Amino acid sequence: MKNIIIGQFIPGTSFLYKMDPRSKIIALMLLMVSTFILSSVSHILIMLGVVLVILKIGGIPVTRIARGLKPIMILLLFTFTFQIIFIKTGNLVFDTDLTLTYITLPIILLIVIFWYFTKRYTRFKFLYLLITVFGILTLLSLYNPGSIISSSHLEIYQDGLEGAFFIMIRLIIIVTLSTILTLTTKPTDLNLGLEKILKPLGIIRINAEEIAMIISIALRYIPTLLDEANKIMLAQASRGVDFSEGKFKDKIMQIISLLVPMFIISFKRSDDLANAMEARSFVPGKRRTRLHTLSWHNIDTSVIVFCVLVLASVITVRIML
Amino acid sequence: MAIKFEQVNFSYPSFDGTNFSALKDINLEINEFGEFITLIGETGSGKSTLVQHMNALVRPTTGSVTIYGIKIENDTKKKGKVKLNPLRQRVGLVFQFPEYQLFEETVLKDIIFGPKNFGVSNEDAIKRAKEVIKHVGLDEEYLKRSPFNLSGGEKKRVSIAGILAMEPDILVLDEPTSGLDPKGRDDLLKLFTDIHRKLNKTVIIITHDMNTVYKYASRVLVMNDGSLVYDGKPTELFSTNNIENWNLDIPDIISITRQLEERLNIKFNSQPKTIEDLFILVKEVI
Numbered sequence: 001m002k003n004i005i006i007g008q009f010i011p012g013t014s015f016l017y018k019m020d021p022r023s024k025i026i027a028l029m030l031l032m033v034s035t036f037i038l039s040s041v042s043h044i045l046i047m048l049g050v051v052l053v054i055l056k057i058g059g060i061p062v063t064r065i066a067r068g069l070k071p072i073m074i075l076l077l078f079t080f081t082f083q084i085i086f087i088k089t090g091n092l093v094f095d096t097d098l099t100l101t102y103i104t105l106p107i108i109l110l111i112v113i114f115w116y117f118t119k120r121y122t123r124f125k126f127l128y129l130l131i132t133v134f135g136i137l138t139l140l141s142l143y144n145p146g147s148i149i150s151s152s153h154l155e156i157y158q159d160g161l162e163g164a165f166f167i168m169i170r171l172i173i174i175v176t177l178s179t180i181l182t183l184t185t186k187p188t189d190l191n192l193g194l195e196k197i198l199k200p201l202g203i204i205r206i207n208a209e210e211i212a213m214i215i216s217i218a219l220r221y222i223p224t225l226l227d228e229a230n231k232i233m234l235a236q237a238s239r240g241v242d243f244s245e246g247k248f249k250d251k252i253m254q255i256i257s258l259l260v261p262m263f264i265i266s267f268k269r270s271d272d273l274a275n276a277m278e279a280r281s282f283v284p285g286k287r288r289t290r291l292h293t294l295s296w297h298n299i300d301t302s303v304i305v306f307c308v309l310v311l312a313s314v315i316t317v318r319i320m321l
Numbered sequence: 322m323a324i325k326f327e328q329v330n331f332s333y334p335s336f337d338g339t340n341f342s343a344l345k346d347i348n349l350e351i352n353e354f355g356e357f358i359t360l361i362g363e364t365g366s367g368k369s370t371l372v373q374h375m376n377a378l379v380r381p382t383t384g385s386v387t388i389y390g391i392k393i394e395n396d397t398k399k400k401g402k403v404k405l406n407p408l409r410q411r412v413g414l415v416f417q418f419p420e421y422q423l424f425e426e427t428v429l430k431d432i433i434f435g436p437k438n439f440g441v442s443n444e445d446a447i448k449r450a451k452e453v454i455k456h457v458g459l460d461e462e463y464l465k466r467s468p469f470n471l472s473g474g475e476k477k478r479v480s481i482a483g484i485l486a487m488e489p490d491i492l493v494l495d496e497p498t499s500g501l502d503p504k505g506r507d508d509l510l511k512l513f514t515d516i517h518r519k520l521n522k523t524v525i526i527i528t529h530d531m532n533t534v535y536k537y538a539s540r541v542l543v544m545n546d547g548s549l550v551y552d553g554k555p556t557e558l559f560s561t562n563n564i565e566n567w568n569l570d571i572p573d574i575i576s577i578t579r580q581l582e583e584r585l586n587i588k589f590n591s592q593p594k595t596i597e598d599l600f601i602l603v604k605e606v607i
Contacts, residue, residue: 228421234378235422238414239483240438242406257434260424264469268420 009186014059015299016184021193023300028181030307034314035173041162043317044169050310051173060183068179069172073126076168083164090159096141098154103146108136191216192294207285217273225266232261322387323353323491323523324375324412329384331370343370344381345547351375353490356523357514359534359555362544363568368527369417371544372493375525376412377405388412410439413489417496417527419473419480428454428471428479429464435487446486453482458508474501481509485516492516493525498533506530510537535559535572536594543567556592574599 011017016024031051038044055062069076100108115132122128141154182190195212202208233243241254326349332340344367351358360368373379374386377393385394388408416422425431432453433446441449451461457478463471468479481497494513498506514537517524528534534541535555543551543558545567551558558564559575574593581599582588587606593599 231416231418232421234373235416237378238376238409238416239422239435239487240406240409257422257424261421264420 010064010183012059012184014057014184015303016058016060016180018297018299019184019303020294020296020300021185021189022196022294023296023304024181024185025190025193025197027303027307028177030304030311031177032174034307034311035170035177037311037314037318038170039318040321041166041169043314044166044173048169048173051176054180055176058180058184060180064183065176065179068183069175070126072171072175076171079167079171080164083167084156084160087160087163088155088157090157090162092155093158093161094154094156096154097151098137098140099144099151100140100149101144101146102149104139104143105149107139111136111139187219188216188292189294191219192290192292196294209288210284213284221269224269225262228265229258229262232258232265322350323389324351325349325387326374327385327387329374329381329386331367331374331379331382343367343547344374347371347384347549349542349549349552351491351525352523354521354523355517355539356525357517357537357539358523358525358542359538359540360525360527360542360544361529361531361534361569366544367547368544369495371549372414372495372525372527375491375493376409376414378409378414406439410487411490413484413487413492415481415484415492415494415497417499419476422480422483423468423476426467427464428466428468431468431479432464432483432486435483439487449486449488450482453485454479456485456512457482458505458512474505477501478505478509489522491523491525495527496529497526498528498530513537531559531570531572532574535574543569 035044035047038047052062055065111132115128119125119128137154185193191212194215195208198206198208198211236254236257237243241257243254243258326347329344329347330342331344332342334340360371362368370379374381374393375388377386377388380393380395382395385392387393389411391408393405423431425434429447429450432450433441433443436446436449437443450464454461454464459475459478459482463475463479468476471479477497477500481494484492492513497513498509501509510533513524513526516522526533526538538555541551541553541555541558542549550567551561551563559571564571574596578589578593578599581603585606589602589606591598591602593602
């Protein structure tokens with residue numbers, strides 16, 4: 001649990017680090033909107049190119065971004081599969097019969113078991129899973145001796161393929177853009193930037209400063225609470241709770257023995273914090289000065305201009321074509 | 322030999338890749354019976370980490386800890402054959418802050434939680450709870466109350482009762498008397514000495530109070546910056562000159578005796594352990 005790092009900020013010196021958080025947030029929104037307006041595969045590939053160029057100039061390693069994409073792998077795979085299976089317009093690209101027979105069934109089971117026991121030995125688990133699934137599909141379509149259990153039809157159409165590809169690229173671009181923001185901005189700066197951007201909401205009685213304060217306190221207390229959780233787990237483990245083993249019914253009891261003290265401690269902490277803030281004359285909504293102030297540079301202006309140009313050209317393309 | 326540390330090193334991983342070394346090359350043996358050990362040392366010297374090794378809550382980075390014949394090394398859990406839970410029943414560890422472990426609706430349920438985890442039947446556990454609640458100096462009436470409406474000292478007693486009800490062979494307590502009033506502290510220390518004397522069990526106490534060390538301990542361990550720097554009798558510890566280097570203090574009774582010796586320009590023939598002993602010595606001289 002000690003390895004969890006909040007925010008993924010990695011220190012650096014490129015232009016992305018010199019930018020003001022406000023301009024970064026605005027730029028992110030402009031580029032995201034542009035990505036959503038685009039509607040054809042070739043255009044979104046150009047957009048992907050732009051993002052890659054930003055990565056290159058910003059000096060952010062692509063491997064780091066790939067790691068950020070890992071959690072949404074499953075989502076990507078799902079959308080990809082569903083797009084391919086359910087969209088049935090355009091030209092037929094690929095057509096095959098998938099036949100399950102009494103001979104292929106045990107072979108498939110063997111492959112799955114083999115995959116299950118060997119997956120821990122490879123570093124590229126996801127790739128290994130894909131290869132296995134692809135292997136099984138190939139087997140189903142090409143090799144079908146013996147009596148047939150069931151048979152189905154796999155058709156892939158051009159529109160489905162393009163749609164799947166398009167949505168995948170779009171998701172990747174959006175995740176990459178937001179990862180760039182969190183990689184190059186400290187949580188505190190991000191928070192300050194958000195606060196400034198949300199300031200106009202004061203007109204409709206939404207206090208941006210309070211929201212920013214809530215976010216920063218929440219961020220601040222995540223590591224503390226993780227630490228507390230760890231201590232409680234140790235204390236309960238010494239009373240015979242085994243968080244890794246045990247029956248389902250016991251597991252629920254074990255989780256309760258962790259959750260109840262967590263709640264108690266969190267409430268106590270927030271009480272103490274409120275008192276400490278009040279003791280230092282914190283009044284919600286009052287005007288406050290800051291230790292760190294944001295400053296807008298030329299680079300911010302040029303980046304915003306660039307992003308506005310991107311958005312303008314995207315809109316033009318969309319209207320013209 | 323109940324617990325044996327062999328060249329134990331332990332380090333916490335930290336964010337920037339460097340490791341913080343909490344224990345450095347610890348060699349230590351603890352007997353199953355008859356020891357009353359105090360563990361002292363300044364804050365952050367590794368005392369709590371050391372006791373967490375004693376019931377396999379954490380595994381050493383290198384070296385090994387042997388608890389009741391079961392050897393625990395860095396990769397013990399991964400092999401998955403060793404059951405660690407029975408060890409935790411035999412070596413009962415009371416944590417420093419009681420709010421970390423109380424969670425049930427009533428004190429009774431909280432006390433029987435530990436024993437039931439180790440397979441004690443409900444009736445037996447309740448019987449034990451009724452006994453231990455008296456041992457820690459609370460009425461049976463407390464069993465019905467909610468642990469969250471208790472004062473800090475009472476919570477502490479309840480959490481100690483929860484461990485006592487497990488009937489461990491070795492009792493380890495992480496600063497059991499911090500935050501208690503003097504009477505509560507003395508009552509609890511009397512309880513621990515009773516457990517030690519009557520049941521002949523080994524008791525290990527982490528403390529910052531040198532008077533406790535001097536008055537009760539049969540053996541004292543001193544931790545300094547992750548290393549075990551002293552292991553021996555308390556009387557010898559306080560006559561060495563290292564006390565200040567290790568940020569320790571001298572017990573009140575010793576400073577009083579030394580002051581008296583200096584002022585009266587005499588030498589007592591023995592070092593008194595209690596204020597009563599000192600009275601007798603002073604009377605002899607006068």
